[in-house]
Amino acid sequence: MNITRITSNKWFILGLLGLILALLATLPYYAPGYTPVLMTSFFMYIVLSVSWTLFSSPTGYMSLATAAFFGVGIYTAAMLGKDVPLSVFIIVGGLISSIVAILVGALTLRLKGVYFAIFTFGLVMLIPQLLVFWELHVYGTRGRFVVVIDYNTIYYAMLIISMILMVAAYLIRRSKYGLALQSIGEYEEAAAHTGINVTMIKVITFAVSAFFIGAAGATMATRWTYVDPYIAFNPLFSFLPVLMAIFGGMRQLSGPIIGAIIFAYLQEKLITTFTELYMLIFGIVLMVAILYLPNGLMGLILRLWKRIQGGQHANT
Secondary structure, three states: OHHHHHHHHHHHHHHHHHHHHHHHHOHHHHOOOHHHHHHHHHHHHHHHHHHHHHHHHHHOOOOOOHHHHHHHHHHHHHHHOOOOOHHHHHHHHHHHHHHHHHHHHHHHOOOOOHHHHHHHHHHHHHHHHHHHHHHHHHOOOOOEEOOOOOHHHHHHHHHHHHHHHHHHHHHHHHOHHHHHHHHHHHOHHHHHHOOOOHHHHHHHHHHHHHHHHHHHHHHHHHHOOEEOHHHHOOOHHHHHHHHHHHHHOOOOOHHHHHHHHHHHHHHHHHHHHOOOOHHHHHHHHHHHHHHHOOOHHHHHHHHHHHHHHHHHHHHO
16 A cells, blocks of 8 residues: 555656646746746756755755856856857856866865865855956956847756756765765764765765856856856855755755745845845845754745644544
């Protein structure tokens, strides 16, 4: 009986996911106009928050380098967009971000706690300064124009990146590497003594997460006509994914997705209504989530669902 129920639940979830994917794939045809643009923003924040969770959640390392990898992708699109197809500079943007992550990870992933967080955020501050210096002294200008691509193409590119990321995150969590990451987060020294190559696994996972962030940056750059280092490496892109993941809940893959959708929608509404206060509102929500939702929104939902099921079993 239990096996039958598990099988039926599995097919129900697969069918629901298939239906959602079909609706998303056809969305520009039945909901044209602003809806695909809004959904593209949702996908961007989903990629950023899930990619951050992919590395930081199991290992316990607080990375604030998201804006750095996102900015690398943006600048890759700005430099290559006029010479190569969209798919090429998206992949190149992801690969360059991965290379940066490997170099940074190899140097810094021996650091722990606040030291790693400070170093990764310092990277976000350092790269735009170097780019400004380089552009002013080599090209005599600051910033670059970006090739503009139609919104529907950007929407489908972000949808594909999001779907690939979901599959990759699911497979990693279910694999031996996911188990190794969990053991690193629980007790890193013990994981190393059991034969796990701790540094290599951390660096590889850091690079994988950076690839998707860089690919998203290269795609989203085509929505803007012009970028400069301070636009591309905006520190908000380091903090917002953390906020979204914490609010949604990091233990379940669906947590960062829900958090990203909710906060992307709130940002879209608040930034036009309360231009100077929306970050303050975000901060208050984060404090409330940390104090009263330690496992995020998904933790609250799962807890309520267990109570409901427990009540139903008690009645039967």
